[in-house]
Amino acid sequence: MQHQTGPPGPETSVVDLGPAVAEEAPQPGGLAELVSALFATTRAVTVERVGLSAYVVHLPGPRGVSGTQLRAVGAVQLTYAERAARAIETAVSANRDAPARVLLVGHGEGGAVALDVAAMAESQLFDVDRIVTVGAAGAFVPRVPAQARMLCLEERTDLGALLGSVVNAGAGNRLTVVFDGGDSATAAERYVAGARLADASDHPDLVRAIEDLRELSYLS
Structure with missing residues (x-):
């Protein structure tokens, strides 16, 4: 009889690690830190728990920074918005602090998906009450629920920013901030x-919007 001389094979083929827990993260000090964290994330969806029942969700786009397209394992292919909603629910369930409040922070397509999650996600585990978008062409679409206040940060050269500022002019729950991007x-x-620039601004509407994020524990 031949005896195996190599290393033993694995005893199991499946390792169940249980539900994912949201990353515990300090509250950003202002919009600059919030936006910096958005661009620093490498995943398409990153859920951070910044306080009791308070979550910040970064949506840099379906490919994240890594350039890898989100894929669902199995027959059911989920949209970016569906995967984002499920990631939030998984994190909230793991921490057992539902119902949770959520701030969605999105760039580009991630900003448009943030609107989809806020408008269409029907969950007993979380509510989207604040949204921050940067460079999101879809940010001017008037489909955000009234209870979800929205702050859009856009470069002046972006056509979407100009359209957004016009469409949002009469919306009480949305504020578009336009700036010159420079070189x-x-x-x-x-x-x-x-x-x-937004953090340092003394415009009353912008000061009020940032203070609102602080009062909700999304910023420190």
């Missing part, structure tokens, strides 16, 4: 710089 090489650099 920064990357979108991340431009939008972080724009967010710094």
Whole structure:
């Protein structure tokens, strides 16, 4: 009889690690830190727990920074919005602090998907009460629920920003902030710089919007 001389094979073929828990993260100090964290994330959906029943969800786009398209394992293919909603529910369930409040932060297509999650996600585990978008062409679409206040940060050269500022002019739950991007090489650099301008602004509407995020524990 031959005896196996190599390393033993695995005893199991499936390892169940249980539900994922949201990353515990400190509250960002302002919009600049919030936007910086958005561009720093490498995954298409990142859920961070910043306080009791308070979550910040980063949506940089379906490919994230890694450039890898989101894929669902199995026969059912989920949309980006569906995967985002499920990731939030999984995190909230794991922490057992439902019903949770959620701030969605999205860039580009991630910003448009943030609107979809806010408008269409029907969950007993969480409610989207705040949205921040940067460079999101779909941010001007008037489909955000009235209870979800929205802050849109856009470069002046972006046509979507100009359309958004016109459409949102009469909306009480949306504020569009337009800035000059300057000569920064990357979108991340431009939008972080724009967010710094917003943090330093004394415009009463913007001051009120940022203070609102602090009062809800999304910012410190």
